Amino acid sequence: MEEVVAQIQALKKTQDAVILAHYYQQGEIQALADITGDSLHLAREATKVKNQVIVFCGVHFMAETAKILNPSRTVILPDLKAGCSLADSCPAPRLRRYQEMLRENGRDFQTVTYINSTAATKALCDWVVTSGNARDIIHRIPADKEILFVPDRHLGQYLREETGRPLILWDGACMVHEIFSVGELLALKKKIPGSITVAHPECPANILAHSEFIGGTEAIIRHVASFVDPTDFLVATEPHMIWQLEHRHPRHRYHPVPGITCACNDCPHMALNTLEKVRDCMANLSPEITWQPYFDQASEVLRRSLLN
Numbered sequence: 507m508e509e510v511v512a513q514i515q516a517l518k519k520t521q522d523a524v525i526l527a528h529y530y531q532q533g534e535i536q537a538l539a540d541i542t543g544d545s546l547h548l549a550r551e552a553t554k555v556k557n558q559v560i561v562f563c564g565v566h567f568m569a570e571t572a573k574i575l576n577p578s579r580t581v582i583l584p585d586l587k588a589g590c591s592l593a594d595s596c597p598a599p600r601l602r603r604y605q606e607m608l609r610e611n612g613r614d615f616q617t618v619t620y621i622n623s624t625a626a627t628k629a630l631c632d633w634v635v636t637s638g639n640a641r642d643i644i645h646r647i648p649a650d651k652e653i654l655f656v657p658d659r660h661l662g663q664y665l666r667e668e669t670g671r672p673l674i675l676w677d678g679a680c681m682v683h684e685i686f687s688v689g690e691l692l693a694l695k696k697k698i699p700g701s702i703t704v705a706h707p708e709c710p711a712n713i714l715a716h717s718e719f720i721g722g723t724e725a726i727i728r729h730v731a732s733f734v735d736p737t738d739f740l741v742a743t744e745p746h747m748i749w750q751l752e753h754r755h756p757r758h759r760y761h762p763v764p765g766i767t768c769a770c771n772d773c774p775h776m777a778l779n780t781l782e783k784v785r786d787c788m789a790n791l792s793p794e795i796t797w798q799p800y801f802d803q804a805s806e807v808l809r810r811s812l813l814n
């Protein structure tokens with residue numbers, strides 16, 4: 507492993523590359539990244555990058571977003587097959603047909619997509635949101651408009667309650683967040699009295715109902731930081747997040763909330779990226795995200811929603 511890390515460090519210089527890594531990547535990848543963050547943070551950082559090459563350690567829609575927001579850079583990712591079950595649950599052709607059906611039925615609506623969607627899907631939407639800015643953006647939509655929210659039904663349900671807006675929900679979900687077990691969570695709470703449960707709003711309502719704090723990954727980090735005394739946190743999001751929490755706030759203890767069918771909820775898409783693949787994509791400058799015709803429209807929506 508040390509040899510591969512040394513090769514990656516050397517390639518950073520020879521290829522003028524910067525490494526961005528999502529919090530759900532394996533710890534060894536986060537450890538050698540120049541910038542770590544959630545989707546929003548990485549998207550914003552990607553606009554400021556001066557290096558010619560952006561190595562995006564995350565999944566495909568995130569690398570697309572980096573390319574769209576910084577088109578003059580070469581954006582590569584370790585494994586082109588690193589997709590996302592949530593993004594895949596709302597393919598653009600199906601969304602287009604559904605929007606047409608709503609319009610034919612006289613519905614007057616705007617479409618809001620969670621950032622976990624493909625660029626082709628974003629291009630069909632009015633707004634792109636993250637768990638951090640969703641409430642603000644939904645409040646900006648005139649009250650006489652309906653809102654179609656895609657693709658995550660759990661986040662959509664949570665936002666319905668938070669904003670009081672009757673969102674039309676798309677029936678998508680993240681395979682990782684969907685399988686947390688409420689029974690296991692309650693058992694863990696009993697086993698560790700005084701523990702605080704922090705959950706991502708992509709989790710189903712029964713998990714959120716038993717959580718003391720609900721927020722995206724950046725919000726979870728800020729929340730944990732606010733506890734001065736060592737505390738036990740039960741973490742209901744992708745468990746590699748715990749590497750970042752231990753790295754930043756080592757005084758606390760972190761326990762992953764188990765899934766229904768397995769002991770862990772590792773994202774299988776993020777897991778496709780390995781150190782060897784990071785090295786190889788940097789050496790070959792491939793696989794690369796290339797500009798697609800629908801990126802222009804997706805760019806307009808992304809900039810309006812996340813940068814302005």
Ligand code: SF4
Pocket residue numbers: 530565589590591592593622680681682683744773774775776
């Ligand atoms: S954790 Fe879920 S939403 Fe995130 S990349 Fe994996 S499948 Fe997609």
